[in-house]
Amino acid sequence: xxxxxxxxxxxxxxxxxxxxxxxxxxxxxxxxxxxxxxxxxxxxxxxxxxxxxxxxxxxxxxxxxxxxxxxxxxxxxxxxxxxxxxxxxxxxxxxxxxxxxxxxxxxxxxxxxxxxxxxxxxxxxxxxxxxxxxxxxxxxxxxxxxxxxxxxxxxxxxxxxxxxxxxxxxxxxxxxxxxxxxxxxxxxxxxxxxxxxxxxxxxxxxxxxxxxxxxxxxxxxxxxxxxxxxxxxxxxxxxxxxxxxxxxxxxxxxxxxxxxxxxxxxxxxxxxxxxxxxxxxxxxxxxxxxxxxxxxxxxxxxxxxxxxxxxxxxxxxxxxxxxxxxxxxxxxxxxxxxxxxxxxxxxxxxxxxxxxxxxxxxxxxxxxxxxxxxxxxxxxxxxxxxxxxxxxxxxxxxxxxxxxxxxxxxxxxxxxxxxxxxxxxxxxxxxxxxxxxxxxxxxxxxxxxxxxxxxxxxxxxxxxxxxxxxxxxxxxxxxxxxxxxxxxxxxxxxxxxxxxxxxxxxxxxxxxxxxxxxxxxxxxxxxxxxxxxxxxxxxxxxxxxxxxxxxxxxxxxxxxxxxxxxxxxxxxxxxxxxxxxxxxxxxxxxxxxxxxxxxxxxxxxxxxxxxxxxxxxxxxxxxxxxxxxxxxxxxxxxxxxxxxxxxxxxxxxxxxxxxxxxxxxxxxxxxxxxxxxxxxxxxxxxxxxxxxxxxxxxxxxxxxxxxxxxxxxxxxxxxxxxxxxxxxxxxxxxxxxxxxxxxxxxxxxxxxxxxxxxxxxxxxxxxxxxxxxxxxxxxxxxxxxxxxxxx
Numbered sequence: 201x202x203x204x205x206x207x208x209x210x211x212x213x214x215x216x217x218x219x220x221x222x223x224x225x226x227x228x229x230x231x232x233x234x235x236x237x238x239x240x241x242x243x244x245x246x247x248x249x250x251x252x253x254x255x256x257x258x259x260x261x262x263x264x265x266x267x268x269x270x271x272x273x274x275x276x277x278x279x280x281x282x283x284x285x286x287x288x289x290x291x292x293x294x295x296x297x298x299x300x301x302x303x304x305x306x307x308x309x310x311x312x313x314x315x316x317x318x319x320x321x322x323x324x325x326x327x328x329x330x331x332x333x334x335x336x337x338x339x340x341x342x343x344x345x346x347x348x349x350x351x352x353x354x355x356x357x358x359x360x361x362x363x364x365x366x367x368x369x370x371x372x373x374x375x376x377x378x379x380x381x382x383x384x385x386x387x388x389x390x391x392x393x394x395x396x397x398x399x400x401x402x403x404x405x406x407x408x409x410x411x412x413x414x415x416x417x418x419x420x421x422x423x424x425x426x427x428x429x430x431x432x433x434x435x436x437x438x439x440x441x442x443x444x445x446x447x448x449x450x451x452x453x454x455x456x457x458x459x460x461x462x463x464x465x466x467x468x469x470x471x472x473x474x475x476x477x478x479x480x481x482x483x484x485x486x487x488x489x490x491x492x493x494x495x496x497x498x499x500x501x502x503x504x505x506x507x508x509x510x511x512x513x514x515x516x517x518x519x520x521x522x523x524x525x526x527x528x529x530x531x532x533x534x535x536x537x538x539x540x541x542x543x544x545x546x547x548x549x550x551x552x553x554x555x556x557x558x559x560x561x562x563x564x565x566x567x568x569x570x571x572x573x574x575x576x577x578x579x580x581x582x583x584x585x586x587x588x589x590x591x592x593x594x595x596x597x598x599x600x601x602x603x604x605x606x607x608x609x610x611x612x613x614x615x616x617x618x619x620x621x622x623x624x625x626x627x628x629x630x631x632x633x634x635x636x637x638x639x640x641x642x643x644x645x646x647x648x649x650x651x652x653x654x655x656x657x658x659x660x661x662x663x664x665x666x667x668x669x670x671x672x673x674x675x676x677x678x679x680x681x682x683x684x685x686x687x688x689x690x691x692x693x694x695x696x697x698x699x700x701x702x703x704x705x706x707x708x709x710x711x712x713x714x715x716x717x718x719x720x721x722x723x724x725x726x727x728x729x730x731x732x733x734x735x736x737x738x739x740x741x742x743x744x745x746x747x748x749x750x751x752x753x754x755x756x757x758x759x760x761x762x763x764x765x766x767x768x769x770x771x772x773x774x775x776x777x778x779x780x781x782x783x784x785x786x787x788x789x790x791x792x793x794x795x796x797x798x799x800x801x802x803x804x805x806x807x808x809x810x811x812x813x814x815x816x817x818x819x820x821x822x823x824x825x826x827x828x829x830x831x832x833x834x835x836x837x838x839x840x841x842x843x844x845x846x847x848x849x850x851x852x853x854x855x856x857x858x859x860x861x862x863x864x865x866x867x868x869x870x871x872x873x874x875x876x877x878x879x880x881x882x883x884x885x886x887x888x889x890x891x892x893x894x895x896x897x898x899x900x901x902x903x904x905x906x907x908x909x910x911x912x913x914x915x916x917x918x919x920x921x922x923x924x925x926x927x928x929x930x931x932x933x934x935x936x937x938x939x940x941x942x943x944x945x946x947x948x949x950x951x952x953x954x955x956x957x958x959x960x961x962x963x964x965x966x967x968x969x970x971x972x973x974x975x976x977x978x979x980x981x982x983x984x985x986x987x988x989x990x991x
Contacts, residue, residue, distance in 0.1 A: 340612040934962055
């Protein structure tokens, strides 16, 4: 008996010890405090966001677990981030979380981050809600990252340099009473905290490397910055009088893109940079030779030499303003007006505004609506002082407000690409997977056998033929339920994933940026996971595919919506579709390696975008220098060029094959080279692109017969002309849209957002630029190669 009691006591003690062992772990998790660090950079519009957390653990032991971060705006939950497993030690530590681009259509400049810590054993601790400031949809937020040590104070010269890099300082001041719709923020980051992956720099529009903020950088950081610039970023380097290493000199020479045996940037015996013009670094800092501008792949770079402390007058000079405009990728037709003397520009702005106001017509836009004020064409040739016009005629009537109100609120706000529905239709599956006919015939035959010979002989053998009145309906119902389940099973496994992969090529023909636009359709409502590696994942909400007219109205009318809903024009951009799958869950380390989990409704299309930078060493084997020499100096003619006897086609078809569509964008012209099987153009087959089969509500191509005079006399020819401006997903994706910020700049640094405004490449106002686009079908998917050539 005593032995049994002793055994029972041991069991009780073991259970008690196990219970006591769990309590400290639960108690330890309640000793965690987290808050957003003040060093968190400002958020860029529709781009990844870097959040710096200050985590304090009051436990003397190590705490293992992960954080769950739920991101919401004033309307709904946008995403959920599940971080990788981490170990918290006693005291304070800093944790950096990179949030993916978020599709937030809100007027409030804040997001709510609800943080929960999940321990190793599953215990959960709510550590509170935190606010993160972001630009609202009515504004454009730009961010300049500054590499600068925290322990040193910014000098007056650095402050003057930072002030000169603000894009809004190049723009005319808004009229009295108008809100500022664009703003540039400076994010100061210590050199040791700059990331070593190119994708992490997508939180910036521009990067400034000055003095010891440049000399303190390591080789992996410089490599990542170079990859980011090649993919479309902008960097300004001001080495100053700092001692540099050969790695820094190699970085500058890589920006210069030189292949010469004697690179332009060399170090002297003391480790200081020698400028390309062979003047001493202590030379006059205000000479125009101080700064050099370079095109680096798709991006821009400016290297400013000399002593920054002596450059107070240089940062305000017209030459430096041109360098800043170059960094922001300002359109060629806007550079002169933006970089002019501020006083002269102000006078010209007032004169142009007065001329535009005098030329306003009193045309009514609808009953009870005010007249739409549109500037004349002469006022729009320079800087758009009168603000960009509405995206489409008649918008003022549709949203219930005049043009002036639209311009006031949405002058530079992000505007989504309104032709993405053409891509959606292009990627939709052409057929659905259903139950095979052979299986259906087999099941039908089996059913006939069961209810016929099986019923008669089977029940007769057991002498129970009267049971046929029970067996027949039972077998019928059973077969019907089985066939229904089987058909649902077939539909359930018939998931469809089709994608358009856009590969942008750098100077050497290597892929510097990859965008994968994937359409996912599931056969049943369930959770779908997408593994992602070295890329940002951005879900495109279903309401972005509402058709061209709806998407044109979406942001233009958003400013008239009240927080409680309702819109003057009857369209509410805050209202999501009932089939919207809800927030996406990101599990892992964004953007290095993670999985995206989406709950997709049955047969509801879902478009996702993945942005990658320098995805491997893939190179397109084309002699791009030969292509550059073959490009004409003037405008391309004719509009559509057949393949036969075309040297440009021969050069490209040798690599991409005869199934490829080939385009040459130059200015406002577009040269199309169709595959050989699609070389005839009739009234029902106008020249276009792979996306032009979709219905276009804004214009149609018409076949016009004209009589022209040639060397052989008068001849009758037929040409395709536009009744009005047509829209094309291909052109919107490649050439700059002259609306919003893209009426000022030709490119935007990579962001991965849902508006696609960072994918435009061509400046149509620059006659030196050519954009070659090759569209190649590959099975069920499509690949688009793009190469920007500056002659």
